[in-house]
Amino acid sequence: MALLQPGPDAASRAALRYIQRLLPGVDAVEAGQLSDPAFPRMDPPQLVAAPMLGGGAMRATRVSGEPEARFAAFLDGTQSVRIVARHGGVPIVLGIVAAGVRERVDRRLVTWTGCAPRVERRLYLPFAYAPALAGESDSAFTVVDTTDASMGELPSRHPTALLESAIKSVRRDRERVESVLAEAWCAARAEPICIDGGIAASARVAASGVAVGVVKTHNTIHADGADLDVVLGLARGERTPPLRIQSGGRAPVSSWYLRLRDNKGHDATWGLVRIEACDTIASDADVDRISGWVLAEAAPLALPDARWDKMSYGVRNSEEFLRAIA
């Protein structure tokens, strides 16, 4: 999740001091720069149909069996983006990414000791447009060039484009630290782990039988036409058949939609999640089993988080934990 926390907190002040050492006279930016709640928009809403794993047609299926709480841990990552200064029109961005695994022991969530939580603070700068900022990283801050060729197409000099480019870099770093932890769990443990978001960023995680991703955002819905009606019309406790999803060079995964809560009186995606699992999960029995695990996490509610309709309490707990340490 993106946490936009403008304001001169301790990390921002340290970053500013570092920048001012490199570039005396750089303009500090006051809090409130990222005031648009819709910003940054990651992907445009889109419908992308995906093939059914077992063939057949899109249909709503009631999850059989009693929900069973089997997740032994929850993994989440956070990122925060702050504009701490500007050099001319170039925003100087501080990004903090963190990830951690919270293990469930005797119904209580504690930090998994198998792999320590990760917190990284970096400055994201477009060297191409501000060569003066291309200083050496020091022990306090690693500096990331957001206009490096490996990042893809060079963004325009438009300040918003530069900011979006920085945010993409931060997101990439967040996925990286999440993957590190997810891979560590999958290598060390045999119990299932619930990962907030997709699991396809890491091939090892995507291939693991213990990793289950729960995607709460639906900018991309993997259904079109009549299939879309089926997805959006799922009732509480119903799911779709598994789809095979593979995009953007990511690992293939088995994925299906599941309605956690009755959305009467709410929008179409309220209470709707998309589950990702290893692409060998294709049978109804396996899909129902994993769906049951996710349904079992419906209580306790993740309130007061606004996304409580889709979020499990374990993920919220992980987020709170990361908020405290990052």
Added chain:
Amino acid sequence: MSEQALGRVVATERRPNTPHQFHFWTAVTSPVGIGTIVRVDGEHPVDGQLPKIYGAVIEGFSYSDLVSPMHDVLGHDGEPSSAGFAPTERTEIRLYTAAVLRMIPEEPLQPVPMGSVFLADENDVAVALRMDGYLREGARTGIPIGIYHAGGTDAPIYLDADFLVGPEAAHLNITGVSGLATKTSAVEWLLSSLFTHFPEKKGTIAAVAFNVKGPDLCYLDQPGKLEPADEIMYEKLGVPAKPFTNVRYFAAYDAGGYNLNTLRSNEALLHNVQPLTWGLREVLQYAEVLLNKDDVDAKADAVIDFIRDKIAGREFRDERLPKRVYNVGSFAELDEWFRDVLSMLEESNSESYRTHHVATIRKVRNRLTNIALRCAGLVTAEGTVSDLPFGSFEDRGVYVVDVALLEEDAQDLIFTRIVSKLREHLERRNLGVDHVVVFVDELNKYAATEGPETYVRKMLLDIAERGRYLGLVLFGAQQFRSQVHRRVVGNSGTSLFGRMDADELAAPGYAVLSQAIKTKLSTLEKGQLMVRHPHFTQPVFIRFPRPAVMQGRDGAELFPQAAEVALDAAVTRSLRVLDPTISLEWVKQQIALREDEEVIHARNATVLARPRDVKAFFASRLRPLAPVRAETPRQRPAPIKLPAGDDPYGF
């Protein structure tokens, strides 16, 4: 093994730490509770020394990540039973507030820093409560009061004798609801501890205890029942689990004058029970106690002074009076003197005697002679005195004065006179001991905030305010501390609190206590106390063992009160303590044809003198009877000659 942290200090802008208070959180399973003593290890040195802060937990908070209870209701569809099925428990925080007991270094005085929090061990407790200052070898003045228990820590808690018995501070006050036997038990236990650990260099000590209700203090020399846990505490605190070895009881007689008015009247226990009887001189010294201030105006006061100075206990001559020479030593003799004075005034048609108006003399006569009636059993008409051994008090002796069954007037007189005598003797340093602890229960009654000014209250205030300089120490107990005179409780250096009533805790005097401390006080178990002592900057909760003496209720069952008996049996019972060979038959023989007053007088004199030959002494105190002459047979009168037949004139 390295010490494991129990919690972490936290502070926010809204809830900052101060030099006197700090906050910390712990695991949900930590053994911290209200009253727990903790240690904070600071992480940054001050003047080259890592600070250590000791605190006592005074408040606790618990909350979860819920913003509204409604969220939990929604989460369980309004069905509480379904909450148990949630796979994950909500995150819960235990946040505590602790009051600072001590900081090391003490200067500069700074807000409590962030750091790890540890459960205080035995050494920490001693440092936190500044007990290290008076537990040093060679300068040890610690008196064990009980055990502080938290987590795995069992630490003995000591009071400083210099602050309990003087001269630095003195006096102890204990409060708590009645019925739990905590107050009396605590005082009994503390006296044992005090007698065991009172520093030799401070001299000798004894206790005078007023038994004001029931059989509470009637069996201090009898062993009580102890649980194994009590014995462990006795051992840890270094006090032998034994009853008091040197106890003497004092009790007045009942109105009849020959049965002791005490619950400790069982014959098996009479060996150390002594009657408490006073005569005219003893009472006159404290006549004001029993006289109504409205009655005793300046004129009456002058008459009393005249009697005290010129009449009582000395030879008085007046040629105008019928006897001319009077030796007034008892109420009976005083009444005789009054009678003669008033008769003389009547006969001479005079209105004043030595400047005192006849009406004033009549009033004083009425009031004084009435004392003997109001305090019958304590005040003897014939003047026999049986008193506490002022001047020969014994070290570690306990002198129990049983006033439980007496009328209020007699109780007032006993309190006032005994306390005054103790003070006089301590001032003159000739009591026999250097320090005396006076234990008085029911201070609500005897030293009440409101109500008329009484001599008992004056006495108690006097002890509270000046006693520590003399070695006269008040151990007071009551149910409602808020209703005891402020100067009595205010002068108590040490205060103990047992289980408290919620109404009492609502009194303004308890405003300094946090709500959590009040809650704990209202739920304390028997055997638990909260202690305030000059060295402790915060109250400390302790446990104390059951006293090793028989409890009143047990004693009353095992040694039931002797039934009231006739004079001959009562005399037998009193004399048999001195000479077991004395029988009822012998006593009956001796006192046959005697007036009750004479017998009582002889009995009192014998009991007081404790002679070697009891029988001879007792017999000698009875007036010899006039010799009985043998009845000579009378001459039979001549029979009346009766007429023969039925003719009355037939002679």
